[in-house]
Amino acid sequence: MTIPLFLGAGILALLVLLLSIFSEVVYQFFGRGEKRKLVVLSDDEYRKELDIEGGERLLSLLQNRGFNIPAACGGMATCGQCKVKLHTDVGFYTSVETPHFDMRTRETARKFLDQKIGDGYVRLACQVRVEKDVSLYLPKDTLHVKKYSARVIKKIPITSDKMEMWLKPSKSIQYKPGQYIQLAIPDDFAEEHYKKYGNLIKEACSKLGKEFVPYVPGTTLYRGYSLASVEPDLLKLIVRMAPVDPCMPLEKGGPPCIGPSCIHNYIQEQNLWNFFLGEKIRFTGPYGHFMLKEQPHTAVFVAGGAGLAPILALLEQWFQEGRQDNAIFFLGERRFQDIPTVYLPKWLKWERANPNFKFVPVLSGAFRGDNPAEMNDVDKKCFYNVSEADRQIIKEQGLVDEQGNQWKGQVGFIGPLLRKYLPPDPNIAFYLCGPAPMTVTVIDSAANVLKLKKENALFDDFTGTLTPSVDLLYQKLEIKEKIFSLNVPNADKLIEKISSILIIQLILKDKIDASYDFLKQVRETLDKSPQELESFLLSYKS
Ligand code: FES
Known part of the structure; x- marks a missing residue:
């Protein structure tokens, strides 16, 4: 049975390939x-x-x-x-x-x-x-997006794997805080890099269950980078350095690729880190509508990793405009060493000077193994790199103990902390930028706990799948309300199971179509009976 099946699949694949070649040839000639x-x-x-x-x-x-x-x-x-x-x-x-x-x-x-x-x-x-x-x-x-060239005028490491990169465009560019540009990656670099590391990256992608997308020679790749600056005609980016070895274990520096375009991320970020001072680069922009709402509202800023860039710009704007509404800034990092300490004193001073503003750094320890509350040698080194006066502020704000050995701030993930800091509020908006798992889980918690409206979950969708992911979270919320309205005895368990399948097994693996199918089946089985739904969930395989 196996051989004929295998042959059939092979013939089918060959036919599809021939058909696509034929259609391209027909197009080229006719x-x-x-x-x-x-x-x-x-x-x-x-x-x-x-x-x-x-x-x-x-x-x-x-x-x-x-x-x-x-x-x-x-x-x-x-x-x-x-x-x-x-x-x-x-x-x-x-x-x-x-x-x-x-x-x-x-x-x-x-x-x-x-x-x-x-x-x-x-x-x-x-x-x-x-x-x-x-x-x-x-x-x-x-229509107003243009092509630009720029020189790299400053590179400042801000953590072991992130740096500020400052660009001076050759002609004037106007942009708004929260917008982004797209940097062009030189084709020859991409091609050479792919030849060198392609197989390793492919292997790493398959280990992580991610789709591998090969580089097509001659294609110009762009990478969206949010602007961390607010000054006109001077652009600040925050760039993350990808690990040198694409097969580096997760615990030694994080995954080498995220999402289906992993190879592109890898090539581009490696390349950016290596740009030298004075180098000329090309970009297009500005893009995006990730901007502060004008009406008064409670603002929740959520940033993680290189996603800090647009949040930095929005926070600057918030204080420059002297906004008086309640605002809270959650910074999600893995360990103390991942917090860009260069900005820390400023955020803490904002907090001291503005009773309506709260800064909450949260360390998850994810991918870096051990307990982030115990500061290791690298964490301590970062702490002692900060000036004496700023170290004092960090201690006084209760983030690090007197001896500099213990992180005393929040540990864990941001989602479960929302209830502690915020009451449900119909006039609340979330501004999020960071890794997809953080963004998705925070929006999920905010929708459930704070009644965050879908239109007030604001983010830039750099992968194109975040928008449908958020749509799915809100569909799940409707199902949750229906389950509660039916007074099902084990409602909490059912909802937890639905959430875990939807978010962990499907959305975070970029399985958007399968996610919609899953929720459709959940609705259909729930319409039959809660028992039917329970057995469907137990037997579900993604
Ligand atoms: S150019 Fe990326 S999806 Fe079309």
């Missing part, structure tokens, strides 16, 4: 040359009509005509950033696109395509081949 119209619409009655050659990918068509839409993965459908709204039917999503869209967006697409309801639908521009006249909408901000 598809080009058809004259088509591309109409770009935007706000304020902006309209641009372009004559184009049919058959080209929408992403390259737009980029080659000066529309710098974000596209970090170079068109490989892994970053999810090249989303555009189309007013023309160019077909439903390809299988690689669906994980980047939440259920509402998928339903809007279905309605537009099947019933002609609505004025358009969203697709990944890199997955659309333009075969007919096409009309699309780009937000006004995207």
Whole structure:
């Protein structure tokens, strides 16, 4: 049985491959040359009509005509950033696109395509081949995104694996706190690096159960970096250094790759760390709407790792504008040595001077093994690198003991601490930037404990899967409310099991489609009976 099955699968794979080669050949020989119209619409009655050659990918068509839409993965459908709204039917999503869209967006697409309801639908521009006249909408901000070059003027290590990198652009750039840019990675570096480390990274990805995406020579890769600065015409980034050996054990410096675009992250961050002073680099920007809400509200800032960058900018803006609302800043790191102590005194001084502001650093110990409350030699070295006066402030604020041996601040994860620091509040907004596990679990806790509204969970979606992940968390919340309303005896256990499957087994492994399927099955079995749901959960395998 095994051999015929194996043969069948092989033949099928071969057929798919031949078909795709055939379609590319047909396109190259016959598809080009058809004259088509591309109409770009935007706000304020902006309209641009372009004559184009049919058959080209929408992403390259737009980029080659000066529309710098974000596209970090170079068109490989892994970053999810090249989303555009189309007013023309160019077909439903390809299988690689669906994980980047939440259920509402998928339903809007279905309605537009099947019933002609609505004025358009969203697709990944890199997955659309333009075969007919096409009309699309780009937000006004995207029209203002430009290409820049810049010099690296300062590099300052702020922890053992993170540094500040300052860039001086060659021409003026205006941006808002919280926005980001995309740095271009030199093609030759990426190619050489892939040749050298490709197999090792592939191996590491498979050990971690992550998808390996090979580098395609000639592709320009970009990497989104949030701006940590607020000054015009001077850009500060916070860059994380990836481990030199991609197979380095997790406990010795963290995973070598995160998410499906792991190879890209790896190549790019290694490269950035190695940029030398004075080096010229290219970037596009500014992008994003991760900005402070203007209306008065309670603000919760949550940062971890290199995700600190936009939060730094938003905090600066918060205090520069003299906002008086309650605000709390949770910084999630692994050990004391991972806290950028260069900023610590400033945050603590803000806390002392502003009764409405609280700073809560939380050490998880994750990936670094032992108890983060016991300061090891590296932690102590970092502590004693801080000036005497600042060390005193850190001690007085109760973060480190008098002898400098013990971390006295919070230990664990941020999610479970929310209830301790915050009451439920309809006027609360969360600003989050950091590793996906932190962002997802904090939003989950905030939605459950503080009644955080979905539209007030604010973040930049650099992987394209965070938006559907948050959608899934709120769908889970509806299911939770339904279970409670049914007065099921073991409701808490059922909800805990649903959460653990959804978050740990599915969302954090980038299995977005499987997550939607899972919740659909949960709803269906719950409609039959709570007992049925219980046995479904017990037997569920992702
Ligand atoms: S460029 Fe389209 S998903 Fe990355």
